[in-house]
Amino acid sequence: MSGFVELPLHRIAHGRAGDKGDRLNISVIAYDAAHYPLIRDQVTVERVAELFAHRRPGHIERFELPRLWALNFVIDDVLEGGVNDALNLDGHGKTHSFLLLSMMLRVPRDGLPAGLAAFSTPDASHVSSNPHEGAGS
């Protein structure tokens, strides 16, 4: 049996997007304080840049808020002009919190964060021993 499990960030965190001009901010908040270190270690500026690569991100900054079990990402130039100028249906970028939450995390099976089993999910394939089987891939 493989030693790693893949799971989407959405399983262990929630978030909200906000916009100011062509600057998007997305919070990532752990449901459980115990999962914060995992999120802090894996949800990096580089991986966020990969997720938004098709939008040609400019500067991306990450702020850590351990007391709130949260990260805050500030992502420049991915809103194609923002609500001022974008042709996108969602010029505010409000839906993009869920693009970030689709990020897959890789977790050692024996290091699976405590309490994860408590999450009810309609789709059991979200936790899989096969890294290519995870949702969102």
Place this chain on the structure above:
Amino acid sequence: MPDHGTVRVGCGAGFSGDRLDAPLPVVRSLIAQGGPAAIMFETLGERTLALAQLARLENPQAGYEPLLERMLEPILSLCLAHGIRIIGNFGAANPHGAAQAIRALGRRLGCPPFRIAVVTGDDLIASGAIDGLEDLQGTPRQPGEVICANAYVGAAPLVEALAAGADVVVTGRVADPSLALAPFAFFHGWSLDDTRLAACGTLAGHLLECGAQVTGGYYADPGFKDVPHPERIGFPIVAMQADGSFTVTRADDIGGLVDRHTVTEQMLYEIHDPSTYLTPDVTLDITGVELAETGPDCVRVEGARGRPRPERLKVTVSHDAGWFGEAEISYAGPNALARARLAMDVVRRRMPEGVRMRADLVGVASVFNDDAGEWLDRHGADPLAMRDVRLRVAVSAPNRAVAARAPEEVLALYCAGPAGGGGVRSSLRRRISTSSGYIRRELVRPLVEILE
């Protein structure tokens, strides 16, 4: 000012277009809980003020929040009878017009005489202070005529209005959190120069300013974040102590949720550097904030820190930005995706050279898609699936006729496009674009008028 123990501020609207049945449960809860209280209405988005200014140019009596009367009708008599102050930026581009409308509403409802304060001075074109505008950023690609330029005024003139006995305070552009900081400062007798207390009141205002967004609105994600009765969410109320510690609760309605997660989502909403949130009143630092769930739908918030307020006020400038045309059509059943893609290609080929156009296939790739369609190419290739696909075409252009090509070309797909397209909907509207600048504080002089 004597110490009043607990001061409560509730939120009746988080944007223009919010639920009109939300304010009444807030006011009923404030009455039941007793003590000094206010209800705030935040109805002025960045573009809302420019739309109001355009409305006023067409009709000098208009230019304030279009839903003002319907927002206040259910609560005005109750608030006056129980001394609950009403504070709102629903004056938009015409605070005096809003005040007249509230006066007329009071007469119609048979209210006893009451005092309305009108706060102006934010309009830099009216005051002539526009020449002091500095560091304008985010100028649109085709900057048109300036529609309006407004500075974000802070809590000080609102405190002045409350101290003058205003039952209703009507403002134009004011920093959203200042709508809450003002009643906290007034009833508790805080000095706005006390940066820690100003920070606490500002954080409370930031949590309140979007209405239900802190009490389970814009939050539900079934199976992960469930919200009781999302069709009837109780809007937020903050109970503030004199020392700046506070709890977030919700109006006693049948639905909604307040826990550390709803509070954290709203706390970080539209925040960039969490140690430096700039308002006209204070530089707020939330990095030391601690949350504690102290009861059902009750979260205690402590640890906001403040540094002195910035020397310059933020200014939003709105420009005319041409026209925006948008249209959609559906294809469903066998080969729907291929027919929708063909329709997209047909419209693309027929657009004049140089038109700025984008096409999405809703149901396959739309909001995550990009103008160049890279996302669609990467994720949308599954032609065998039986799908229900909606083509959407958008065009942005300086003149109306070019933007109108989006609705025209999509409509023409009815007779000349691929097989089986249906349900065309389209719109063509003016576009307003905003940019941000700064102005030295002393150039903006807010004026408080009391109307008896």
